[in-house]
Amino acid sequence: MSDHIEIEQKFDVDEDFGRPDFGALSADVAAAPPVRHHLAATYFDTADTRLAAGKITLRRRTGGTDAGWHLKLPAGQNARQELHVPLSAEDAGEGTGGADAQVEVPDRLAALVAGVTGGLPLAPIAVLDTERTVVTLTGHDGRVVAEIADDVVTARRLTGATGATGATGAAAQPLRWREIEVEVPVASPALQQAAADLLLAAGARPAGHGSKLARVLDS
Structure with missing residues (x-):
């Protein structure tokens, strides 16, 4: 299991938003050509969404460069601690990230949120499909200084969570x-x-939600 601190800012944009040239940010920054990924994720929580109430997200995702299980915990303003567990060979064969009832949360991650869930079972509460376009920014030394993820998201809230029908x-x-x-x-x-x-100058707006899951649960 690996972990890192995720530091990000989120912005809402219209579907026809014209992504600006991030290579123009600074003479010290170069922008790589955009790369597209398809991401499929299932989010897990208790039926009464105790993790979401604590600003915790737990998901299983396929696609992109970091497929696997991700647990995100609050770590200050605009920052979260993200713990990552790769998909097992058996888990990786369960489809494309959809809400398969046979998929179980890894014990290591379930144990970390046991104090929040109070022993209640974790089950799928939402599925998200994301078409992601990534622009990587590097400095003069070639090190990555930022990643811009332009996401078009289609999400569905599953029944079983409080408020779902x-x-x-x-x-x-x-x-x-x-x-x-x-x-x-x-x-x-x-x-x-x-x-x-x-x-903001190109027409983006500060995000109205702290996470994709929060937007789905509020809908």
Whole structure:
């Protein structure tokens, strides 16, 4: 199991938003060509969403460069501690991240949130499909200084969670939106502010939710 601190800013944008040239942020930063990924994720929680209430997210995701299980815990303003467990050979064969009832949360991650769940079972509460376009920013030394993730998300809330409706195993009507995340490996206030200013000038808005799951649960 690995972990790191995730430092990111999120912005809401319209579906026809024109992504600005991030290579223009600074003479010290170069922008790589965009790379596209398809991500499929299932989010887990108790039926009364105790993890979400504590600003904790737990998901199983396939696609992209970090497929696996991710547990995100609050770690200060605009920062979360992310713990990652790779998919096992058996788990990886369970499909593309959909809400398969046979998939079980790894014991190591379940144990870390046991104090929050109070012993209640963890089950799928939402599924998200994301078309992600990533622009990587590097410094003169070639090190990554930021990643810009441009996400078009289609999400469904599953029944069983408080407030959901319909037959067991069904899903609510899909929700679709586009958002942009600016993530830095270490805090870089000047770069983060420059990226935020560039996005806001292009028509982006500060995100109305702290996470994709929070948006789904509020819908």
